[in-house]
Amino acid sequence: MPNLFILVLQVAVVLTACRLTGALFRKFQQPRVVGEMFAGIMLGPSLLGWIAPHFSAYLFPASSLGFLNALSQIGVIIFMFLVGLGINPKELQKEGHAAVLSSHVSITAPFVLAAFLALYLYPRLSDDSVAFSSFALFMGAAMSITAFPVLARILQERKMMHSRLGTVAIACAAVDDVTGWIILAYIVVLIRAAHSPTSIWVTLGGIVVFAVIMIYGVQRLLQHIFLHAYERWGHLSENRMAFMILLVLASSLLTESLGIHLLFGAFLMGAIMPKEPKFVRYVLDRFETITVTLLLPLFFAFTGLRTNIGLVKGPTMWMYCGLIILVATVGKLGGSTIAARVTGMPWRESAGLGILMNARGLMELVILDVGLDIGVISPALFSMMVMMALVTTFMTTPALNVICPKALLEAAPDKAGARPSSPPVGPPEGESQVA
């Protein structure tokens, strides 16, 4: 049984720390999520456990972390559902050459560079229980991910959703995230299959059958159950909302039992939900508040408790950390910038796209958490990658202010002509809080 006093105290402390730090970071024009990620790290062994070890041990005893983790994972499941909900694959097809090329390069460049970096890091930060291919592929997936919700939020705040830069960036981010998650699913299957009596081919076959049923069968049913009801009555009944949550949980459980992670099921369920903008906005509104204000901060805290910057000790370890940040930035920022420039975007807009794509935010933490759980990365590497996620997300807004100031974008009319009336992917306009 959980110690309820400790659990409630933990939630209260985490909420307070996240709200305060988030508000502080907002003053510096940073997305709230960066502040909340930072708050999570402060509550862990990197700061609180270091300066007040006894208080830290009292507040976060090892026996209580299982309950905190369970609560935070519920939050991440709903978050991944909302991320999937915000992605509209059909609209991606409308994007032009720029989006297609940029998205491909923004995945492959950091992916390949990360694989090269893996050659150097594997003998130094891994061990022989992890196959090199799993290690390299995970590093690639983790470095090629983009913070889709953070990116959408930044674009909304800067009123850039309808600009060429905005539409291309959000299309690329969506493609990157879907690709990154597919690769991650493969890695998880590969590693879990090594410890499971079930053949990897049976697992992969099961996943393909599940995905086909979801995309070609369940998707149509969802139109009838949810979209038609919403269009008829203008809202969804509590029973239908409960049924939606049940479907998310069922999908999560199925992917978990198939040998991949709970989160893939939640993401897929969101991705096949109806994409009518008003409906998406309605569902987001119902889920966001409790997820963003209560459950995700718990995830940040749990991630912070697993992040120990003290493990990055000595000049050599800090050199590894710097190298990871450098490769991640060069691959993502550099790759996206050059690809966009090749497609004819002006330099400043191309660099703006690169900067936006380089933000990794919460999506990176989710991936890293999975990586640490399945043992493909070590605790020290996990801490370095968390720092990389923080740095790349933190630098987005200031770098964008320098390279693509609002005045410049307003002065430069959209050369691509008419823009779509709604963003190609991502939550319809409004105050999305997921970021």
Place this chain on the structure above:
Amino acid sequence: VGLPLLGLVAVLKSGRGLAAPYSVDGAWKIDSSVDRSSASACGNLLSSITSAPLSISQSGKTLVVTLSGGTKTTAGTLEGKALKAQFVAAGNSGTADCGDGGLTLTATLDPQAEPRVLRGTLAVAGCASCVPLEFRAVRQPKSPGGTR
């Protein structure tokens, strides 16, 4: 896109030849069949320490070693098959007969054994009369959901 993919394939192929440090990560059950009569004045201290599992968190050659159910934690190193960790004195953990309570753990890994086995000694720093306690630790199976 084709060229980078070829590069990726080349990296994956060349990476197969790389050797990473042996894995010692996880919980290790210290074998209770060790003859503890070999320990002298420090026997009780060492026995109490080794009655709880040994826990190791690994990042390459760098280790975080935890003994005595989490009350003693220190950094350690793994060089080849040789594991070494030095626990500084906790202040009140020593006894009048038994040094200052600082401990030195040295062990050798048997990577061929399944599950893996560590054989080594645990010695009390600053206690000339104490005989180091020999131990054998067997790695416990990892949970199927997560391995680390």
